[in-house]
Structure formats: structure tokens, C-alpha cells
Amino acid sequence: MHCGERSRPAPGGPPVPGERRPGGPARWGCVEHGCRTAGTGQRTPNARGPPVRPETARWFACRTWQQPTWSVAELVSAKRARSVSVVLPALNEAATVGGIVTAIRPLTTSACGRLVDEIVVMDSGSTDRTCAAAAEAGARVFRRDDVLPTVDVRPGKGEVLWRSLAATTGDVVVFIDADLIGFEADFVPALLGPLLTEADPMLVKGFYRRPLGPDTGTADGDGGGRVTEILVRPLLAQLRPELGGVIQPIGGEYAARREFLASASFAPGYGVDIGLLLDAHERYGLPGLAQVNLGARRHRNRDLPELGVMSGHVLSAVLDRAGPEPGTDGADSLTQFVQVGGEWLPREHRVPRADRPPMRALRNPSPAGRGGEPGWAGQHDPATS
Ligand SMILES: O=c1ccn([C@@H]2O[C@H](COP(=O)(O)OP(=O)(O)O[C@H]3O[C@H](CO)[C@@H](O)[C@H](O)[C@H]3O)[C@@H](O)[C@H]2O)c(=O)[nH]1
Numbered sequence: 001m002h003c004g005e006r007s008r009p010a011p012g013g014p015p016v017p018g019e020r021r022p023g024g025p026a027r028w029g030c031v032e033h034g035c036r037t038a039g040t041g042q043r044t045p046n047a048r049g050p051p052v053r054p055e056t057a058r059w060f061a062c063r064t065w066q067q068p069t070w071s072v073a074e075l076v077s078a079k080r081a082r083s084v085s086v087v088l089p090a091l092n093e094a095a096t097v098g099g100i101v102t103a104i105r106p107l108t109t110s111a112c113g114r115l116v117d118e119i120v121v122m123d124s125g126s127t128d129r130t131c132a133a134a135a136e137a138g139a140r141v142f143r144r145d146d147v148l149p150t151v152d153v154r155p156g157k158g159e160v161l162w163r164s165l166a167a168t169t170g171d172v173v174v175f176i177d178a179d180l181i182g183f184e185a186d187f188v189p190a191l192l193g194p195l196l197t198e199a200d201p202m203l204v205k206g207f208y209r210r211p212l213g214p215d216t217g218t219a220d221g222d223g224g225g226r227v228t229e230i231l232v233r234p235l236l237a238q239l240r241p242e243l244g245g246v247i248q249p250i251g252g253e254y255a256a257r258r259e260f261l262a263s264a265s266f267a268p269g270y271g272v273d274i275g276l277l278l279d280a281h282e283r284y285g286l287p288g289l290a291q292v293n294l295g296a297r298r299h300r301n302r303d304l305p306e307l308g309v310m311s312g313h314v315l316s317a318v319l320d321r322a323g324p325e326p327g328t329d330g331a332d333s334l335t336q337f338v339q340v341g342g343e344w345l346p347r348e349h350r351v352p353r354a355d356r357p358p359m360r361a362l363r364n365p366s367p368a369g370r371g372g373e374p375g376w377a378g379q380h381d382p383a384t385s
């Protein structure tokens with residue numbers, strides 16, 4: 001991506017001249033019937049179903065960038081003295097992690113200035129060439145116990161996102177999954193746009209088309225986001241309906257200010273992403289959230305049992321934060337059934353429940369990181385930020 005190049009071709013046509021926000025305000029409408037209500041939340045004559053909550057419709061209208069068009073040069077200028085870290089959590093992603101790092105690297109050196117200050121891959125216990133591939137592509141690579149070496153290591157994605165705060169220094173942190181296929185670097189400027197150019201947003205979620213399996217380039221190529229559609233959207237509709245306008249509530253591509261991340265607790269495993277969304281909403285309300293269109297996203301699709309386990313993590317994080325009785329004891333295991341030699345047998349999974357505390361609240365950080373480096377593996381000390 002070059003300095004003057006826009007972050008993403010505008011889906012649905014060019015931006016309307018004179019509109020204040022890049023790509024213009026989004027409209028909340030009834031897709032099925034082609035009805036359009038410009039963020040008023042009012043029911044239009046042809047729309048069936050209940051009217052959307054007015055505050056959600058208003059938020060959607062002014063905090064959704066359907067056509068992000070910030071150039072790298074514009075964002076470098078808006079960034080001023082702030083720094084940006086890009087973090088990739090990775091567990092056995094040797095096939096894809098190097099390509100993603102390679103795609104992002106030009107943003108660390110572009111002629112119009114440095115948009116990204118560091119690219120960090122947080123390894124989550126890989127047994128393949130993930131670390132080597134990431135390092136060869138130019139990322140700084142940390143294994144889980146390289147940072148906070150005296151803190152016991154827990155499994156899962158939430159753990160490495162939490163530890164990444166101790167390994168990085170950016171005022172703004174961008175998270176990108178390491179299993180993305182056909183990744184293009186313009187995800188990064190698009191996610192940074194609202195944080196660098198607007199005052200309110202604290203957390204910016206990406207949204208996209210989600211082809212399941214091979215992308216045919218048509219609507220038939222969609223169908224991904226199964227946990228999102230079957231579990232998360234209905235759950236939020238019941239427990240946090242104000243978030244009904246968030247298009248990809250559990251997507252792994254998002255950016256946030258360190259100020260928020262360092263003061264938030266991190267849910268374990270796959271609960272981390274929805275946990276951060278709920279916590280940002282709880283703390284800052286809808287004005288603290290924004291979302292940007294990233295076009296399309298393909299990744300390694302997991303199978304149904306894996307998605308069942310993921311759903312357990314997500315459900316636990318949501319109930320802990322927004323459930324009728326947060327933190328109900330006993331809901332810590334999930335039983336699935338597999339057929340072995342003609343017999344149906346139960347397979348138990350533990351659903352992790354304990355959040356990591358806000359990084360800022362962590363006391364007595366280790367005096368030395370691995371290899372005798374001072375402090376948090378020689379990095380930023382979030383306890384004092
Ligand atoms: O123990 C783990 C598991 C996963 N990952 C990494 O986390 C990212 C996302 O994991 P993945 O298993 O690919 O999740 P998805 O199937 O893509 O699930 C979606 O939904 C999850 C639940 O919200 C989010 O965590 C994901 O980011 C989001 O893409 C990938 O880079 C993984 O390598 C780890 O670092 N450690």
C-alpha cells in the first residue's frame with residue numbers, strides 16, 4: 001500500500017463529496033425489503049418486524065464506516081506523537097503468519113512516515129514453524145512465557161492477547177488473527193482510522209463478508225461466521241440489545257486504545273474478544289465503539305466440535321458480564337459426543353472461567369524478563385502506564 005493509496009476500495013460506490021466522515025454515514029435499513037431509514041430507528045411503511053432501538057440506529061449511522069478511505073499519509077499525519085502496535089496471536093499458524101507479517105511490514109517504513117511502529121507475534125504454544133516463519137518475515141516474536149515470566153501460563157487466545165500488552169508499547173493496539181488467507185494490509189489503516197481521526201472511539205471492530213470455504217466471489221461464497229450468527233447475535237439481542245448494530249461482534253480484527261486495554265480484564269480463551277466489546281460498551285457506551293468495513297475475510301474454518309468449544313468460551317464471557325446472574329458457579333464444562341467404533345461417547349471440555357485482571361492492576365512485575373532483560377521482557381511496563 002502506498003502513501004496516498006486509500007485503505008480499501010469503497011464497496012457500494014464512491015464516497016459522497018462533502019460528507020464529513022470517510023465514506024459517509026451508514027444507514028440502518030431493511031435489507032430484505034430495500035427499505036432505508038437514515039439512522040432514525042423509525043419503522044418505514046414496508047418494513048416488517050420491530051423497529052430497531054433508536055440509540056443503536058443512531059450509533060450505526062454515525063459510527064459505521066461502510067467505505068473507509070483514509071490514506072496512509074492522512075493517518076500518519078493524524079497519528080501525531082502516538083505509537084501503534086500490531087499484534088498477531090498465533091497457535092500453529094505457520095502456513096499464514098509469515099504472509100500477514102510481510103503484508104503489514106511496508107506500513108512500518110512507508111515514504112510518508114511510519115504508521116505501524118511494531119509488529120508482534122504472540123505465540124500461544126505452537127509446535128510448528130509459526131515462530132520461525134513470523135521472525136523470518138520481520139515480526140518480533142514472543143512466546144507466552146517470554147513476557148511476565150513469573151506469571152503461570154494459561155492456555156488460549158485471551159492469555160496471549162493479555163500478555164501482548166506487556167510485550168508492546170503502542171498507544172493504540174491492532175489485533176489481527178494469524179490464520180487469515182489472502183490478507184491485505186489495508187485492514188490496518190482502516191481499523192486505525194476512527195481511533196486516529198476521532199476523539200470518542202476506544203474500540204474499533206472490523207466487519208466483512210465471510211466466505212465459508214472457497215470464495216466464489218458471489219453471495220453464495222458467504223455463510224461463514226457460524227458462531228456469530230447462531231450464538232452471539234441472538235445472545236446479544238437478549239442480554240445487550242444496544243449492541244445489535246455491531247456487525248462482527250466476535251471477529252478477531254479490531255483496534256483499541258491502550259488506555260482501555262490496560263484497564264480491562266481479559267476473559268480466557270475465545271471469550272476475550274466479546275469480553276472486550278462488552279466491557280468497552282459498559283464503560284464508554286456506544287460512543288466508545290466504532291466499526292469499519294474491511295471488505296472480505298477468509299480464514300481457516302474450524303469444524304463443528306471446535307466451534308462448540310469456542311461457543312462455550314464466548315457464552316461464559318457474555319454471561320459473566322451481562323448474564324442475569326453473572327458468574328454462576330458450576331457452568332465450567334461442556335460435553336460433546338463422538339462416535340467411536342459405533343458407540344457414542346462423551347467428550348468433556350473444560351470451559352475456562354477466570355479472567356486475567358487488568359494489566360494495570362498487576363502488582364510486583366518480575367524484575368527481569370527472560371534472558372536477564374529488565375522488566376517485562378525489556379518492554380513497556382503496563383503497571384506504570
Ligand atoms: O489457543 C489459542 C487459540 C487461537 N489462537 C489464535 O487466535 C486466532 C483466532 O483463532 P481461531 O481459532 O482461528 O478463531 P476463529 O475460528 O477465527 O474464531 C473467531 O471467533 C473467535 C471467538 O470470538 C475469535 O477469538 C477469533 O478471533 C475469531 O476469528 C488465530 O490467530 C489463532 O492462531 C491462539 O493464539 N491461541
Ligand SMILES: O=C(O)[C@H](O)COP(=O)(O)O
Pocket residue numbers: 210211212223224225226227228229250251300301302307
Ligand atoms: O466467528 C465465528 O462465528 C466463528 O469463528 C466461525 O467462523 P466460520 O463459520 O467463518 O468458520
